[in-house]
Amino acid sequence: MAIRVNPSLIDDLERYGAEDVQKCYHCGNCSAVCPHADESYVFPRRSMRSLQMGLERKLETGLEPWLCYYCGQCSEQCPREAEPGETMMSLRRWLTARYDVTGISGLFYRSPKAEIAAMLGLALLTGLGFAAWGSTHGQLGIYEGEGAFLNSHYVHLFDWAMAAVLTTLIVANSARMWWLTIVKGTPAPVPLSLYLKHAWRVPWQFFTQQRYKDCGEPRPWMLHLGLMLSYFTMFVLIMFFLGTVQSDTWNPVHVLGYLATIGLVGASAFMIQGRLKKTEAQHKHSHESDWIFLAQLLYVSVTGILQHVLHRAGLNEAANITYVLHMMGVVPMLVLEVPFSKWAHLAYRPLALYFAELRREAIGQVEAPPLPAGARPVKAA
Amino acid sequence: MSKPRIGVYVCQCGTNIAKMVDCEAVAKAAAALPGVVLAKTYKYMCSNPGQEMIVQDIKEHGLERVVVSACSPRMHERTFRAALATAGLNPYFFEMANIREQCSWVHDDPLAATEKATALLRAAVLRVAQHEPLEKMMVDMCPDVLVIGGGIAGLTAALDIATAGGKVTLVERTGALGGNLARIDLTAPYLTSARDLLVERVSRVRSHPRIAVKLDSQVSKLSGFVGNYKAEIVSVPSNGGAPLEIAIGNVVVCTGYQEFDASRITHYGYGKLPNVITSFEFEAMLRAGRIQMADGRLPKNVCLVHCVGSRSPEFHSYCSRVCCMTALKYAHEVHSALPEARVCDLYVDMHAFGKGHEDFYKKTSEVKTLFLMYKKGDRPVIRKAGPDDGVDMLIEVNEQLSGETIEIPADLVILMVGMEARNDSYEVSRLVNISQDKEGWFIESHPKLDPVATTTDGIYIAGTCAAPKDIPDTVAQAHAAAARILAKSARGRIEVDAVFAEIDENKCSGCRMCNELCPYSAIEFDPVKKRSHVISAVCKACGCCVAACPSGAIKGRHFTDAQIIAQIEGVLA
Numbered sequence: 001m002a003i004r005v006n007p008s009l010i011d012d013l014e015r016y017g018a019e020d021v022q023k024c025y026h027c028g029n030c031s032a033v034c035p036h037a038d039e040s041y042v043f044p045r046r047s048m049r050s051l052q053m054g055l056e057r058k059l060e061t062g063l064e065p066w067l068c069y070y071c072g073q074c075s076e077q078c079p080r081e082a083e084p085g086e087t088m089m090s091l092r093r094w095l096t097a098r099y100d101v102t103g104i105s106g107l108f109y110r111s112p113k114a115e116i117a118a119m120l121g122l123a124l125l126t127g128l129g130f131a132a133w134g135s136t137h138g139q140l141g142i143y144e145g146e147g148a149f150l151n152s153h154y155v156h157l158f159d160w161a162m163a164a165v166l167t168t169l170i171v172a173n174s175a176r177m178w179w180l181t182i183v184k185g186t187p188a189p190v191p192l193s194l195y196l197k198h199a200w201r202v203p204w205q206f207f208t209q210q211r212y213k214d215c216g217e218p219r220p221w222m223l224h225l226g227l228m229l230s231y232f233t234m235f236v237l238i239m240f241f242l243g244t245v246q247s248d249t250w251n252p253v254h255v256l257g258y259l260a261t262i263g264l265v266g267a268s269a270f271m272i273q274g275r276l277k278k279t280e281a282q283h284k285h286s287h288e289s290d291w292i293f294l295a296q297l298l299y300v301s302v303t304g305i306l307q308h309v310l311h312r313a314g315l316n317e318a319a320n321i322t323y324v325l326h327m328m329g330v331v332p333m334l335v336l337e338v339p340f341s342k343w344a345h346l347a348y349r350p351l352a353l354y355f356a357e358l359r360r361e362a363i364g365q366v367e368a369p370p371l372p373a374g375a376r377p378v379k380a381a
Numbered sequence: 382m383s384k385p386r387i388g389v390y391v392c393q394c395g396t397n398i399a400k401m402v403d404c405e406a407v408a409k410a411a412a413a414l415p416g417v418v419l420a421k422t423y424k425y426m427c428s429n430p431g432q433e434m435i436v437q438d439i440k441e442h443g444l445e446r447v448v449v450s451a452c453s454p455r456m457h458e459r460t461f462r463a464a465l466a467t468a469g470l471n472p473y474f475f476e477m478a479n480i481r482e483q484c485s486w487v488h489d490d491p492l493a494a495t496e497k498a499t500a501l502l503r504a505a506v507l508r509v510a511q512h513e514p515l516e517k518m519m520v521d522m523c524p525d526v527l528v529i530g531g532g533i534a535g536l537t538a539a540l541d542i543a544t545a546g547g548k549v550t551l552v553e554r555t556g557a558l559g560g561n562l563a564r565i566d567l568t569a570p571y572l573t574s575a576r577d578l579l580v581e582r583v584s585r586v587r588s589h590p591r592i593a594v595k596l597d598s599q600v601s602k603l604s605g606f607v608g609n610y611k612a613e614i615v616s617v618p619s620n621g622g623a624p625l626e627i628a629i630g631n632v633v634v635c636t637g638y639q640e641f642d643a644s645r646i647t648h649y650g651y652g653k654l655p656n657v658i659t660s661f662e663f664e665a666m667l668r669a670g671r672i673q674m675a676d677g678r679l680p681k682n683v684c685l686v687h688c689v690g691s692r693s694p695e696f697h698s699y700c701s702r703v704c705c706m707t708a709l710k711y712a713h714e715v716h717s718a719l720p721e722a723r724v725c726d727l728y729v730d731m732h733a734f735g736k737g738h739e740d741f742y743k744k745t746s747e748v749k750t751l752f753l754m755y756k757k758g759d760r761p762v763i764r765k766a767g768p769d770d771g772v773d774m775l776i777e778v779n780e781q782l783s784g785e786t787i788e789i790p791a792d793l794v795i796l797m798v799g800m801e802a803r804n805d806s807y808e809v810s811r812l813v814n815i816s817q818d819k820e821g822w823f824i825e826s827h828p829k830l831d832p833v834a835t836t837t838d839g840i841y842i843a844g845t846c847a848a849p850k851d852i853p854d855t856v857a858q859a860h861a862a863a864a865r866i867l868a869k870s871a872r873g874r875i876e877v878d879a880v881f882a883e884i885d886e887n888k889c890s891g892c893r894m895c896n897e898l899c900p901y902s903a904i905e906f907d908p909v910k911k912r913s914h915v916i917s918a919v920c921k922a923c924g925c926c927v928a929a930c931p932s933g934a935i936k937g938r939h940f941t942d943a944q945i946i947a948q949i950e951g952v953l954a
Contacts, residue, residue, distance in 0.1 A: 002777050002786045002787055002788040003785055003786070003787050003788065004787070004788045004790070005725070005751070005753075005787050005788065005789045005790065007682070007723040007725065007751050007790075008723070010749070020747075022746045022747060022749055022750070022751075023743060023746050023747060024746075025731075025742075025746070025752070026754075026782045046783065049782050049783045050783060052751060052752075053751065053753065053780065053783060053785075053787065054751075055783065055785060055787070058785070080743065080746075
């Protein structure tokens with residue numbers, strides 16, 4: 001059955017940051033230079049082609065954009081300056097919107113103004129809520145314990161409620177991703193045994209980002225891994241050890257908190273520097289969502305630090321106000337950014353690498369019997 | 382008659398000959414042949430010292446004939462004949478034995494190669510003894526020129542020749558000058574107006590005192606030979622009047638092309654689907670200033686299909702060269718007239734070979750043209766869309782770069798029809814006595830080194846009657862044809878080769894067999910004397926008539942029976 005071409009899809013993708021896709025004339029240099037493209041997943045070229053042609057269904061069921069970490073070699077090699085790396089990046093944004101069941105993601109990516117307005121709105125609501133709650137349940141002059149402006153016990157409960165919302169959204173969107181890429185997009189049945197066989201890939205990729213390392217340059221990988229681990233550590237600390245984090249300085253949990261903070265601030269500063277300098281291919285083009293991501297990260301980290309310092313300095317009133325300001329960053333970040341924007345790749349990328357292996361093997365089982373040892377794999381169509 | 386004194390030279394051609402042929406042995410064998418007074422070998426006979434050696438030996442040893450055993454006469458016969466002339470010897474007292482192309486290069490057994498080289502040289506030595514002195518002739522060259530066809534090539538050639546002082550008769554079959562270019566809106570890749578290109582040329586031609594423009598006319602007869610042609614021009618359709626007779630020295634044929642008939646390809650539904658049009662119909666739309674569908678609506682999806690009639694085994698195997706850039710031009714024109722419309726470009730390969738073409742291609746991809754590649758021989762299929770499709774037509778194609786079978790929405794399909802030789806090209810080729818290739822294009826004298834002359838002296842070709850080409854190439858060829866003619870007529874007289882066929886009137890029976898046989902129409906029949914005679918300036922010395930004459934009345938100069946028999950005896954001895 002012929003697939004209908006949608007010539008205006010490319011216009012839509014422009015709002016996700018794709019700029020020069022039409023310049024591509026399919027020499028294939030990008031796929032040749034890509035350390036990750038192989039017989040089963042030929043990218044960026046095929047993705048560029050599907051996008052040029054508006055093969056919407058093929059793109060939304062594809063996994064290729066997630067297999068790319070944007071090392072930028074393809075864009076450097078491109079004889080037509082068609083920016084294949086940036087196209088893959090735009091496709092990741094587009095896919096994030098596609099996976100999202102609520103439609104909020106698409107709205108944010110297409111309209112940064114709407115995204116900022118939503119952030120500010122939620123921040124304001126958070127600020128007012130915390131201020132109202134704090135002033136009725138405690139005193140601004142008290143930071144900890146009985147009568148505290150923001151009692152850590154209740155904040156903790158609030159955090160858990162937020163985490164529940166966040167988890168629900170991420171699980172729902174990931175399920176949709178699975179539906180699109182495996183159920184609709186894999187032309188072979190995936191048996192349960194395969195799911196089990198490859199399940200280890202999700203945590204492995206999540207914690208090591210081994211594949212990013214294979215891109216070649218160690219620096220971007222280390223920065224990215226550092227940022228991700230710091231973020232993850234901080235998340236776990238806040239979710240499970242909020243009481244302990246705020247205890248004495250040399251508690252091991254506390255030290256971990258410091259390290260994670262250094263990681264967050266350091267990595268985001270390097271990334272902001274990269275996007276401002278624009279010397280590396282992967283940092284030449286910045287979508288509004290990239291800036292919002294980094295700005296938010298930095299804001300949350302800095303207000304967190306400040307709040308901590310003020311508290312330690314005994315300036316309880318200032319610490320409480322900063323805490324509210326901090327939460328005004330945290331809540332929009334967790335509720336709006338993590339499930340609907342750039343943050344979501346935290347879940348999609350390891351899942352995609354897992355699904356990609358499932359698809360490769362499921363198709364391989366249908367197409368050809370197991371090969372004798374030493375034989376070359378059959379080139380996938 | 383005493384035996385003429387013959388000098389023999391065996392060239393080693395560096396190692397080209399020497400590596401396979403024992404040159405010394407060949408020279409030694411030649412030295413023993415009757416009449417040979419000296420036989421030498423040398424590294425490069427064609428070099429200045431090599432030529433000077435011949436000149437010196439002719440003077441010192443009183444040589445009367447020279448044989449050089451070296452490369453092909455096509456390569457250096459001229460060189461060595463000139464050496465003979467320098468030494469005061471008739472240049473036709475020379476013979477070449479080709480022991481390179483026909484011997485050392487093609488054999489791998491040195492002994493056999495040496496033996497063969499010896500035989501070839503022996504043949505040349507025996508032949509040269511029979512050579513007769515010949516003189517080249519000079520004939521008058523009329524400076525006036527007939528240009529057939531009033532397109533951009535004809536206009537260009539006519540202006541060049543007239544500017545230099547010659548009188549030009551420009552014959553155009555239709556009622557207007559400009560040819561196919563007059564049907565075109567903008568030109569690729571700079572998007573300049575075709576009308577502007579033409580208007581200037583046409584008005585200059587119209588007002589030029591030395592150019593006579595004959596519209597609605599055609600050449601009905603051409604006779605004579607280079608420098609001395611006579612043409613008859615009649616009006617089309619014939620008005621019964623007497624043909625206009627003119628005398629000219631040369632002819633430039635610029636009869637152009639016709640477009641491929643798109644209805645021959647059934648896949649495209651041309652003639653059945655109202656919104657499938659040819660590139661020329663689209664040009665007419667552009668010139669009228671409105672791109673529209675058959676019912677007057679504006680198209681939202683415009684599709685361009687390349688290689689319609691070109692590069693396909695069933696129709697024409699060649700590339701028409703202009704369609705790729707024309708299609709890109711359409712993408713720009715659609716984009717500027719209808720910014721909302723989408724352009725899909727269905728191509729096989731994108732040929733962007735010319736100056737500025739690659740940049741133009743890149744620029745077109747930037748104005749959101751969707752390039753889709755189909756496979757040669759696997760044509761897209763155009764069909765009417767259903768009522769729910771929201772579009773007029775759907776094109777199904779196996780897209781090569783994605784490997785997908787896709788359906789493209791289309792409201793207007795433009796078929797990029799290729800160029801083909803005109804239906805009357807055979808009649809034209811007979812009229813001016815030039816050859817056609819299997820596709821009907823006129824053949825050049827040499828595809829690389831002489832792309833404007835033909836095998837008939839004084840007949841030149843320019844533009845798309847020779848092969849598909851774009852405007853710059855057409856104009857360049859027209860300028861080149863004019864320049865060739867001007868160079869030849871500058872001296873007022875031209876030299877004609879001394880080698881041609883001669884008819885002995887006393888032996889000729891007037892059977893006229895040779896008249897029809899001559900591929901160059903070089904033989905005329907005199908109805909009064911009832912004898913045929915050869916127009917020596919037209920004859921190419923092919924020898925057909927010599928072999929065919931039942932009375933043995935025709936002699937090929939420089940290819941006499943005695944010479945050829947001597948040569949055969951030499952090889953076989």
